[in-house]
Amino acid sequence: MNQLPPAGVRGALHEQFARIGKAVASAKRIELLELLCQGERTVESLATATGMGVTNTSQHLQVLKTARLVETRRAGTRIHYRAADERVCGLMSELGAVARARLVEVERLVRNYLEAPEDLEPITRKELLGRLSRRDVVVIDVRPMDEYKATHIRGAVSIPLAELKRRLRDLPKNALIVAYCRGPYCVLAPQALALLRARGFRARRLEDGLPEWRAAGLPIASGS
C-alpha cells in the first residue's frame, strides 16, 4: 500500500471497522462473546447463562454472526455457536485490558466488592448527623415522592427507587451516599444499595428509617 485509497473507500472501510465496534458495543454481546471464547454453546444454554430471553439471545447472536465474530454448527435440532477464531477472543481481552486501564470505574467496582466490608453495615444516626453537618455525605430518600413531601430528613434529596436508575448520573461517584426509607423492614433502601453498589457508588444504609430518626428528635423537614 504505497498510496491511500480515495476518500469514498476510506469512509466505507471505517464503516466496516465500525461493524466490529458495534458488535462489541453492548454489554450483553460482550458477555456472550466471553462465554463463547470458553467454548461452544447452544443458544438456550447461552440464554440461561446470561439471564436473557431466548429470542433476545438469538438476536444478539445474529448480530455477532453478521459481524463474523461467531460461527455456527448445526447438530440435530440445536445450533452450536462458537467464536470465529482466536483473534476475536484476543480482541475481547484487549478490550478488557483497555477498559481496566482506562476506566477507573472498573477498579472501583472491584474494590467496592472485595474491600470495604464495613460499608455493608448501616450507618448510625449519630454518625450521619455528624457527616451531614460536615457536608461530606449525600442522603437520598428512596420512598415515593409524596412520602418525602410529607416528612423527610433535613438535607436529604428525594430519589424514589423507581427513578434511581435514571438519576444515577446526578449522584457523585466519590462521596458517600446514604439511603433510607420507611424503617428497618422496608425493602426500598436495600434495593437502592444493591443498584448503587453494582454501579460503583459507595453507598450505605441508615440504621432503621425515618420514623426512628424523627423519634430521636433529629432534624426533619417537609415539602419539596
Added chain:
Amino acid sequence: MNQLPPAGVRGALHEQFARIGKAVASAKRIELLELLCQGERTVESLATATGMGVTNTSQHLQVLKTARLVETRRAGTRIHYRAADERVCGLMSELGAVARARLVEVERLVRNYLEAPEDLEPITRKELLGRLSRRDVVVIDVRPMDEYKATHIRGAVSIPLAELKRRLRDLPKNALIVAYCRGPYCVLAPQALALLRARGFRARRLEDGLPEWRAAGLPIASGS
C-alpha cells in the same frame, strides 16, 4: 482472582467494557481515533480532516473522552486532543486486524478499487441485453420515480438516486449492478456508481441512457 464477582457486579463490569465498545462503534469516531493515534490535533483540524462539522466533531470527541480513550490539553483558545495511551492505539489496530480477517467486504472494497478496471467502462446495450436474458444482472433506474413510471428499460427496478443510500440493503453484493439514467451527460448514474462502489458493490454504467436504448428498439416498459 480466585472467585467470580457476584452477578450484579459482573453485569456492571460488562457494561464498563461496553463503554469502550460503544466508543468504537461509529465510523466517525474510528476515523478520529486513527488520526489521533498519529499525534495531537485540534478540534478544528480534525473536523476538516474528516469532513465533519465542528459541532459534530466536538461531540464525538466528548464521547471518546468520557470513555477515557482520549485526553485533552488546552493551549490558549484551542484544545488539543490526543490518544490516552498506546494501548488505545493497540486496540484500534487489533480492531482493524479482526475486521480485515473477518470481513470479506473489506477485501472486496480494496479489490474493487485496485483491480477490475474494466468495470469502470460502461457496459454496451448489447451486452446488457444478453445479461438481462440470462438474469445475471440487476438493472437500476436512478432517475426520479415519475420518469421511471413513464418509460423504463424492461426488467429494471426504480431506485431514484436520492433513495439509493437507504435501499442499499436490497441490492445483492455479488451480482453485477448496472445503473442508467437520462443519457450520456446525465450525472445521476455516475453518482450512483460512486456510492455503490464505495460500499463494495460491483457496479457499472450502461452506455448512454434510456433514450438511446429506446431508439435502438430494445425492450422497454412503463408503469410501476
Added chain:
DNA sequence: TCGGTCTTCCAGAAAACACTGGAGGACAGC
C-alpha cells in the same frame, strides 16, 4: 473592557437499536 476565535453545551428531528411476544422453519422421534 470589548470584540474575535475556538470550543462546548443545548434542544429538536431523524434514524438506529434493544427488547418483547407471536408466528414460522428445520429437525428428531414416533
Added chain:
DNA sequence: GCTGTCCTCCAGTGTTTTCTGGAAGACCGA
C-alpha cells in the same frame, strides 16, 4: 404423516444515538 423441541424471523414499542443549528463559555489581544 404428526408432534414436540429448538431456533429464527417479524412487527411493534420504547429508548438511545446521531446530526444540525443556535447560544453560551473560555480565552486572547488590543
